[in-house]
Amino acid sequence: MFQRCFTKFVLFTFLLSTLACQKNAVQPLTVAPATLRDVPALKLNFRFETDVPAPTVLNEVAQTDERNALVQTDFDQNRTVELVDKTITSPNKQRVLTVYHKIQDSQGDFRLDMYSADGKLLRRITHDGMAVRYPDTIVWSPDSASVAFMAVARIGQTSAVPTPSPTENQANTLSNSETEINADANVNSNSENANANPAATATPNVEQPKAVLTFRTEQIYISNADGSDVKAVTQNEGLIYYYFVWSPDSSALAALAATFQEWRFLQYQAEARGESFAPVGRLRLVEKNGRERRLDDSLTTVQPVWSPDSAKVAAAFDRQVRIYDAIGDAPTQAAIPLRNQLLISSKTFDEDLQRKEQSGNANTDANTQSNANVQTNSNTGNTANQPIGTLPDENTLVSFNPIISLEWTEDKMLYLQTGYIKQMKNEADSARSYLRWHRLIFSPQAVALGS
Numbered sequence: 001m002f003q004r005c006f007t008k009f010v011l012f013t014f015l016l017s018t019l020a021c022q023k024n025a026v027q028p029l030t031v032a033p034a035t036l037r038d039v040p041a042l043k044l045n046f047r048f049e050t051d052v053p054a055p056t057v058l059n060e061v062a063q064t065d066e067r068n069a070l071v072q073t074d075f076d077q078n079r080t081v082e083l084v085d086k087t088i089t090s091p092n093k094q095r096v097l098t099v100y101h102k103i104q105d106s107q108g109d110f111r112l113d114m115y116s117a118d119g120k121l122l123r124r125i126t127h128d129g130m131a132v133r134y135p136d137t138i139v140w141s142p143d144s145a146s147v148a149f150m151a152v153a154r155i156g157q158t159s160a161v162p163t164p165s166p167t168e169n170q171a172n173t174l175s176n177s178e179t180e181i182n183a184d185a186n187v188n189s190n191s192e193n194a195n196a197n198p199a200a201t202a203t204p205n206v207e208q209p210k211a212v213l214t215f216r217t218e219q220i221y222i223s224n225a226d227g228s229d230v231k232a233v234t235q236n237e238g239l240i241y242y243y244f245v246w247s248p249d250s251s252a253l254a255a256l257a258a259t260f261q262e263w264r265f266l267q268y269q270a271e272a273r274g275e276s277f278a279p280v281g282r283l284r285l286v287e288k289n290g291r292e293r294r295l296d297d298s299l300t301t302v303q304p305v306w307s308p309d310s311a312k313v314a315a316a317f318d319r320q321v322r323i324y325d326a327i328g329d330a331p332t333q334a335a336i337p338l339r340n341q342l343l344i345s346s347k348t349f350d351e352d353l354q355r356k357e358q359s360g361n362a363n364t365d366a367n368t369q370s371n372a373n374v375q376t377n378s379n380t381g382n383t384a385n386q387p388i389g390t391l392p393d394e395n396t397l398v399s400f401n402p403i404i405s406l407e408w409t410e411d412k413m414l415y416l417q418t419g420y421i422k423q424m425k426n427e428a429d430s431a432r433s434y435l436r437w438h439r440l441i442f443s444p445q446a447v448a449l450g451s
Contacts, residue, residue, distance in 0.1 A: 036411045037311040039444040041323040042332035047441040050345035054437050055407045055415040063140045064089040068096045070119025075100070085110060086135060092144040093117055095225050097125075099135045109154060110135055114227030123227030127209040129154050133218050137243055141250035146288065148222045148233075148253060150241055153214035217260055220244055220253065220286060233290045242279050243303055244286070249310040251288065252326065254295075256281030256304070276423040283315050285326055295324045295333070305406045305414075314414055316403035321416060321440065336440065338403075340391060342418065346400035347392040349436065353399070399434040414440045 036044070068087040075084050081103055088097040096115040105111075109131035114122045126132055131154035138149040212221070212230050218240045223230040233253070234241055240263050244255035258266075258281040270277040280299040286292050295313065302316040306326075313324045319339045325331035394400050399418075407415040419435035 037309045040332040041325050041334040043445045045443045048341045050438045055409045071115050090140045090144040124209045125227045127211050130214050141246045143250040146222050150218045152218050247306045247310040253286040254304040254313045255284045305408045309411050318402045343391050346397040349399045412442045
C-alpha cells in the first residue's frame with residue numbers, strides 16, 4: 001500500500017510540474033526598452049519628488065545676445081539711417097543675426113540681416129514688406145544650421161498689435177507687397193547714398209532679399225545660417241504664434257499659438273487690471289518642412305520643453321503635466337495630474353514654514369510669544385481635526401500654487417516649478433512668492449516580447 005501511495009504522489013508531482021512548464025511556455029517574456037526614446041508617452045511610469053533643489057543644466061551650448069562690436073561699427077559708419085537693436089550670435093560663433101530697424105519703421109517692427117563673425121554683411125534676410133516681431137523669441141537651432149523668427153506683413157501697421165485681416169486674398173497682398181518693395185528699395189537706396197560717410201568704406205553690395213509670403217498675424221519663419229531660403233513654416237492666417245523652441249536635434253519646433261480674438265481680449269483685460277500682458281496659447285509641433293500638428297486644445301501660459309532625446313514634448317496646465325510623443329507613426333500623449341501630490345506636499349511645506357517662523361520668534365517677549373501660539377493653534381486647528389485620509393483644504397495653504405515653468409534636464413527627469421506670480425506694469429506692485437521645484441522621474445513600463 002505504501003508503494004501505491006508513493007507512486008500516486010510521484011505521478012501527481014509530475015503532472016504539476018508539466019502544467020507549470022506548459023504555462024511558462026505560453027506566458028510571454030517581458031523586457032524593458034533600452035531607452036526612453038523607444039517608450040510611448042502613454043507607457044511611461046513616473047515617480048513624483050517634491051521640494052527638490054533647482055535644476056542645473058550642464059554643457060549647454062547657447063546663442064549669444066551680446067552686442068557684436070564689428071556689426072555695430074558697420075552700422076555706425078555705413079548705415080546711419082538704420083539702428084541696431086540687438087545681435088544674436090549662433091552657437092558655433094560663425095554667424096551673427098542682426099536685428100535692426102529703420103528710422104521710419106513703426107514701433108515694434110524690426111528687420112533682419114546676416115553677418116559673418118568678422119562683421120561682414122552676408123545677406124539681407126527680410127524684405128521691406130516683412131516686419132519681424134518679438135525679437136526676444138528669435139532663436140538659432142542647436143546645430144547652428146537654421147534660425148527661427150516671427151514676422152508679419154508690413155502693411156500700414158502703426159503698432160506691435162496686429163490689426164484684423166481685410167477680406168482681400170493673399171495673392172493680391174503679395175503682389176502689392178512686391179510693388180512696395182521696389183518703391184521702397186529706390187527710396188532707401190537714395191537715402192543711404194545721401195547719408196553715407198564719405199570717409200568710410202561703403203558696405204559691399206549684397207543681393208536684395210526676395211519677397212516671401214507674409215500674413216497679417218505673426219507666423220514662424222526660418223532661414224539658413226547664411227540668411228538664405230527664408231520661408232514660412234506656419235501659414236495659419238488669424239493665429240498669432242508668439243513662442244517656439246527648437247528640439248535638441250534641430251528637426252522641429254514646439255510652439256504656442258493663440259487666435260487674434262483671444263490675444264486682443266486678454267490684452268484688454270490685462271490693461272484694465274494694470275497687469276503686464278501674459279498670452280496663453282495652444283501647443284503645436286512644427287517641423288522644418290512646414291508640417292504642423294496641434295498637440296492640445298487646452299490653453300497654457302507655461303512654455304513647453306523638449307526631452308533631451310528630442311522624442312517628446314512636455315507642457316503644463318495648472319497642476320497637471322502632459323507628455324506628447326514627437327516621433328513615431330502613432331504618437332500618443334499622457335496626462336499626469338499632480339493636484340493631490342501638491343496638496344499633500346504643500347501642507348508639509350506650510351507647516352515647516354510655520355515652525356521656522358515660531359523658531360524665529362523664540363527671543364520675543366513672553367506675551368508676544370503667547371499670542372503667537374494662540375494664533376498658530378487657531379490657524380492649524382481645522383487641519384488637525386481633519387479625518388485621516390482626507391486631503392487638505394487648498395484654501396488654507398499659501399504654498400499650493402500652479403505650475404509656472406518646466407525644465408527637462410535628462411531623458412528620465414522632468415523638473416516643474418510651482419509658485420505665485422503677479423506681474424504688474426508698476427514693478428513695485430509685482431509679486432513672486434512660494435517658488436518651489438519638484439520633479440518627475442520617468443521609467444519605462446515593461447513590454448511583452450513580440451507584442
